[in-house]
Amino acid sequence: MEIPSAYLQEAVNQFASLPGVGRKTALRLALFLLKQSNDEVKQFGQAFLNLKEHVQFCKQCHNISDEPLCSICNNPKRDQEQICIVEDLKDILAIESTQQFTGTYHVLGGNISPLDGIGPTDLNIESLLERVSTGGIKEIILALSTTMEGDTTNFYLYKKLSSFDVKVTTLARGVAIGDELEYIDEVTLGRSLVNRLPYESSLKH
Amino acid sequence: MEIPSAYLQEAVNQFASLPGVGRKTALRLALFLLKQSNDEVKQFGQAFLNLKEHVQFCKQCHNISDEPLCSICNNPKRDQEQICIVEDLKDILAIESTQQFTGTYHVLGGNISPLDGIGPTDLNIESLLERVSTGGIKEIILALSTTMEGDTTNFYLYKKLSSFDVKVTTLARGVAIGDELEYIDEVTLGRSLVNRLPYESSLKH
Incomplete structure (x- = not known):
């Protein structure tokens, strides 16, 4: 049986258009x-009308913001010489919650993924290269997903950045804290052996 | 870290106010x-503004409708002498999908649940009794959940309806089709033994 109201049906269709619903x-x-x-209900609907109308993207790092420059780029305490490359806001929130990073970010907006039709020009890469070319940047930290697409994007950025005088680093790969050895995939375990660290470094935190 | 936009934060809050999100x-x-x-996004937000503004409830059965009388109550092919009592629209959709019921419905809007502060006056019971008292109703089918609250509501309705000349029935309880005997709870299994049916009746469908 169909839903007996066109308005209810439309609300259901809209909810069902969300991922995972x-x-x-x-x-x-x-x-x-x-x-x-x-x-x-009015507040509920209005929130999404406001969202698209008023949300801006930081003109420097493309993070979501209510101002032309986001609160991180605008913060004099943040190290403007370090740029951490992330996919989207969720990754910024994850990194910020570690309280271990005091630099700035650059939001790519995704990864290079030919299968999904996403090429380098669809991402915020041009503006990153501009940021770097104006000078004053010492380190670029690649913090993309460890997927095929993330690795491709990392490599593309690494190549593009090699013409500038900046250090390019990536997040350490290894055994996650709390992991049991027997369940770790062999690539991660192999890399964590090759890149083993002095024991003292594990006592720091 | 907080979400860096008040508008995004509000949209997140609104989504998080939904059950299970x-x-x-x-x-x-x-x-x-x-x-x-x-x-x-505009369509998305607008759908919910329209929902609350335009959706009506059928003045006879309280089902959701775009008209004063819903499409089931308004259908001359439906048997107006049978009323099936359900909790909400989801139950109507479930029963309609069986294509085994040709009567009308009455939507209670919930079950009696003292723990949640829901008493008989919070449900569409008064209007049901009015419907029955005008005559012409031959059978009331109780199709509420088989929970404590559903059973309480069933019993309350049964008592209230006993003063009228109507047959009150309830959905058959028993072994669901596809169930394996060893996993069925003993109350259901016990009842299905007590209320066992002639074998021929299982060949009908």
């Missing part, structure tokens, strides 16, 4: 909203 | 929307 969940969510007060 | 999922959904076109 099926039609049964979408109906459950729409019926939940229908039970809420008028004001609450 | 955590803050990480909410952020993922909001970032997904941010990547969509202006028109798509």
Whole structure:
């Protein structure tokens, strides 16, 4: 049987268009909203109208921001000589939560992925090279996913950056804290053996 | 670290207010929307503004509808002498999908649940009794959940309806089709033994 209201059907369709939301969940969510007060539902819908209308992207690092320059780029305490390359905001939040990084970021907006039709020109790479070419940058930290696409993008950036006088580093690969050795894939375990560290370094944190 | 945009934060908060959506999922959904076109996001937000503004409830059965009378109550082919009592629209959709019921419905809007502060007056029970008291109703089918709350509500309705000349029935309880005997709870299995059926009835469908 079809849903007996075109408006409810439309709300269900919209929820179902979100990633990971099926039609049964979408109906459950729409019926939940229908039970809420008028004001609450109005706020709900309005939040998404405002989102697209008012959110900006930092003109330096392309992070999401309410100002032309984001709060990290605008912070005089952050080291402007270090740029950490990330895919999107979620990665910035993850790195910020470690409290181990005091530099700035550059949000690529994705990875190079020919299968998905995403090439270098679809990402914020040109503006990164501009940032580096103006000078004053000492280190670029590649912090992309350790997937095929992430590795491709890392290599592309490494090649592009090699003409500049900057140090290019990447996140350490190795055994995650809490991991049991028997369950680690052999590539990670192999690399962590090759790149083994002096024991004293593990006592630092 | 906080989300660097108040508008994005608000969108995340709104998603996270939905049942079963955590803050990480909410952020993922909001970032997904941010990547969509202006028109798509506008449609998304607008769908929920329209939902609450335009959706009506059928004045006879309280089902969701775009008209004062829903498409089932308004259908001359449906048997107006049978009323199936359900909790909400999801249950109507489930029963309609069986194609075994040709009567009408009455949507209670929930179950009696003192722990959640839901009493009989919070449900569409008064209007059900009115429907029955006007006459012409021959059978009431109780199709509520087989939970403590559903059973309580069933019993309450049964008592209230006993003063009218209507047959009150309930959905058959028993072994679900596809179930393996060893995994069935003993109450269901016991009842299905007590209420055993002539073998021929299982050949009908």
